[in-house]
Amino acid sequence: MISYAVLFGFVAISVALIMNLWRLVVGPTVLDRVLAGDTMVVNMIALIILYGVQRNTTLYFESALLLAMFSFISTIAYCRFVLRGDIIE
Amino acid sequence: MNSFLEALIALHIVVGAFFIFVGSFGLLKLPSFMSRLHAPSKSTTIGVGGCLVASMLQLWAVEGSISVQEVLITFFLFMTAPVTAHFLALAYLHTQRANNESLPKPSSNSNWSSLGDQETVMLTDSANIPNQSQE
Numbered sequence: 001m002i003s004y005a006v007l008f009g010f011v012a013i014s015v016a017l018i019m020n021l022w023r024l025v026v027g028p029t030v031l032d033r034v035l036a037g038d039t040m041v042v043n044m045i046a047l048i049i050l051y052g053v054q055r056n057t058t059l060y061f062e063s064a065l066l067l068a069m070f071s072f073i074s075t076i077a078y079c080r081f082v083l084r085g086d087i088i089e
Numbered sequence: 090m091n092s093f094l095e096a097l098i099a100l101h102i103v104v105g106a107f108f109i110f111v112g113s114f115g116l117l118k119l120p121s122f123m124s125r126l127h128a129p130s131k132s133t134t135i136g137v138g139g140c141l142v143a144s145m146l147q148l149w150a151v152e153g154s155i156s157v158q159e160v161l162i163t164f165f166l167f168m169t170a171p172v173t174a175h176f177l178a179l180a181y182l183h184t185q186r187a188n189n190e191s192l193p194k195p196s197s198n199s200n201w202s203s204l205g206d207q208e209t210v211m212l213t214d215s216a217n218i219p220n221q222s223q224e
Contacts, residue, residue, distance in 0.1 A: 001092075002099050013110070015113075029181070031181050046109055049144050050140060056147075
């Protein structure tokens with residue numbers, strides 16, 4: 001039962017990633033692209049976690065943690081750059 | 090692993106994946122940036138939370154322990170998603186400062202507080218000039 005659920009999750013998150021990529025390409029403003037990139041990283045974290053559930057291992061959770069931290073820092077840095085024209089004043 | 094726990098894990102995975110799909114669909118289809126912002130910042134976060142709870146349940150059922158990394162990922166994602174959404178909304182407000190009509194209206198009669206501060210600063214500056222000339 002879990003294997004079918006994980007397969008459904010893989011398909012749904014992959015379609016979600018394609019939709020995010022569409023918004024990343026189309027996006028009218030810069031902030032649309034920043035938001036699409038941030039959402040793509042969150043979806044990638046979910047994909048890594050589902051892969052860990054499928055393989056029954058905890059090996060990949062460190063990479064998910066690193067992705068979570070770096071996506072937050074990069075999004076905040078980009079927003080600050082749009083707001084102030086500088087990252088560290 | 091008994092069948093009830095297995096069904097619970099499968100349910101968490103399916104619901105989480107559905108919420109992630111809904112969030113990304115909203116990001117693609119909604120008309121303006123402010124409405125596009127709230128689709129992934131709420132829905133995708135709860136979807137990742139569902140997948141993380143499923144992973145924690147599975148690890149607890151198989152090994153009898155919960156890994157530190159999963160708790161840290163959950164904590165970090167649920168702490169940072171509102172901050173990210175707030176910063177994106179603030180940056181959008183300030184990029185759209187010139188054409189105010191494209192922004193959603195605040196509930197009261199005043200302007201957005203992040204933008205209204207600058208107007209009051211400008212007003213106090215212009216109000217200070219005659220005082221200085223009198224002195």
